[in-house]
Amino acid sequence: MSKTAEIKFEDKTYKLPIVVGTENEVGVDIGKLRGESGLITLDPGYKNTGATTSAITFLDGEKGILRYRGYSIEELAEKSSFLEVSYLLIYGELPTVPQLTDFQNQIKVHTLVHEDIKKILEGFPSNAHPMGVLSSLVTALTAFYPESLDPNRSAEKVNLSIIRIMAKMPTFAAWAYKNEIGHPVNYPDNTLDYCGNFLKMMFALPAEKYDVDPVIASALNKLLILHADHEQNCSTSTVRIVGSAQASLYASISAGINALWGPLHGGANSAVINMLENIRKDGGDTKKWMAKAKDKDDPFRLMGFGHRVYKNFDPRAKIIKKAADDVLDKLGVNDPILEIAKGLEQEALSDPYFVERKLYPNVDFYSGIIYRALGIPVDMFTVMFALGRLPGWIAQWKEMRENNEPIGRPRQIYVGENLRAYKEMNKR
Numbered sequence: 001m002s003k004t005a006e007i008k009f010e011d012k013t014y015k016l017p018i019v020v021g022t023e024n025e026v027g028v029d030i031g032k033l034r035g036e037s038g039l040i041t042l043d044p045g046y047k048n049t050g051a052t053t054s055a056i057t058f059l060d061g062e063k064g065i066l067r068y069r070g071y072s073i074e075e076l077a078e079k080s081s082f083l084e085v086s087y088l089l090i091y092g093e094l095p096t097v098p099q100l101t102d103f104q105n106q107i108k109v110h111t112l113v114h115e116d117i118k119k120i121l122e123g124f125p126s127n128a129h130p131m132g133v134l135s136s137l138v139t140a141l142t143a144f145y146p147e148s149l150d151p152n153r154s155a156e157k158v159n160l161s162i163i164r165i166m167a168k169m170p171t172f173a174a175w176a177y178k179n180e181i182g183h184p185v186n187y188p189d190n191t192l193d194y195c196g197n198f199l200k201m202m203f204a205l206p207a208e209k210y211d212v213d214p215v216i217a218s219a220l221n222k223l224l225i226l227h228a229d230h231e232q233n234c235s236t237s238t239v240r241i242v243g244s245a246q247a248s249l250y251a252s253i254s255a256g257i258n259a260l261w262g263p264l265h266g267g268a269n270s271a272v273i274n275m276l277e278n279i280r281k282d283g284g285d286t287k288k289w290m291a292k293a294k295d296k297d298d299p300f301r302l303m304g305f306g307h308r309v310y311k312n313f314d315p316r317a318k319i320i321k322k323a324a325d326d327v328l329d330k331l332g333v334n335d336p337i338l339e340i341a342k343g344l345e346q347e348a349l350s351d352p353y354f355v356e357r358k359l360y361p362n363v364d365f366y367s368g369i370i371y372r373a374l375g376i377p378v379d380m381f382t383v384m385f386a387l388g389r390l391p392g393w394i395a396q397w398k399e400m401r402e403n404n405e406p407i408g409r410p411r412q413i414y415v416g417e418n419l420r421a422y423k424e425m426n427k428r
Ligand code: SDX
Pocket: 229, 230, 232, 233, 234, 263, 264, 265, 266, 268, 293, 294, 300, 301, 302, 303, 304, 305, 306, 307, 308, 309, 357, 359, 362, 363, 364
């Protein structure tokens, strides 16, 4: 017998079905509530509202659990590769050796982009933020692959669109960086693996040999895995709602890139480094900045702290914090802001304001320190987040399309003026 919930309003009681997930999460299905009662629910920011059911990622904010298709983030970060995790997220299962080899080869043959896209890139001034360049180039794919505009094509054709953007995103990301520093772009080198090719496109200089540092490639691989999906976060919800209108995969991904750009979301990794640098320049007085973060009259927030879902710890932050120590040690980098970050974390973890509000370091708190050690500039950090999140966005868009989900259209409670007559200008 399936369970129900009841809402009593005025003299009526409304029974609503209960939905229970495979990890025993419980939701009230309010699909019929408005039709039966005229009532809607109100939840700004959807803090307590489920938008969908999904089989892709499970996270438990209280226990600090994160799993992709049932596999723990700890195991995947330790044992897997970014393309293997991408395959898992997009197609639902870990690939066999032939399947992964085929996936890698399909991506390799699509890493090059049309030369006319380079003309679009060259139209951007070097001070253009790389996130704006990235979302523009992704949208431009719709012009070069017009058949991608129809999301209802055969599974094979949709899959080709998926392969193309998986393959071209690293090229776009590296080219956005080269545009920013005024250097000529590097073309993809398909003799290298995904991370090696990206690093070479990013850092190779004309007429100079570039050797991929395995430490850097391994750290990048881990960071991309840790960012690959995170269920219905702000940018993924954006991808889903744009895709629900049957906009193309590329239009939906471009929208997700722009949502991720926000400093409260993916833009936080850049904001963390800028914050730590400001604290360092200010003399490293972390207590002063902690007080600012707690001061309601001060707009300053401790960037990299807090999370809409994790109210204990962000498992990704734990893995990245350890990786930060390893990578800086292996690279022989001594970054003074790492110590400031650790000092802030220690203070916040024992400060009642943060403890009461369950504010812990999130994925963005330490990731920027590693990106910086890898030689990646601050305003490219969110581009790195987008590169990692791409397979998650694709998987969520694909699931939404395959489940034939309806167009997203939330309701509202109107609180404006009641009906009033038009007044002639001279009577206002
Ligand atoms: C990501 O959703 C995802 O899954 C996102 C993400 C993903 O993988 O896709 O995990 C990636 O976006 C991580 C979050 C990165 N953002 C930041 O690090 C920015 C700093 N953090 C915050 O702005 C904030 O914590 C949010 C936006 C992350 C979460 O906001 P919530 O859950 O809506 O919390 P809130 O704004 O309602 O704050 C609750 C209280 C408030 O104080 P009171 O009104 O109760 O007195 O906590 C305070 C807030 O002022 N607070 C902070 C704080 N975060 C919340 N105070 C100081 N510093 C902070 N960072």
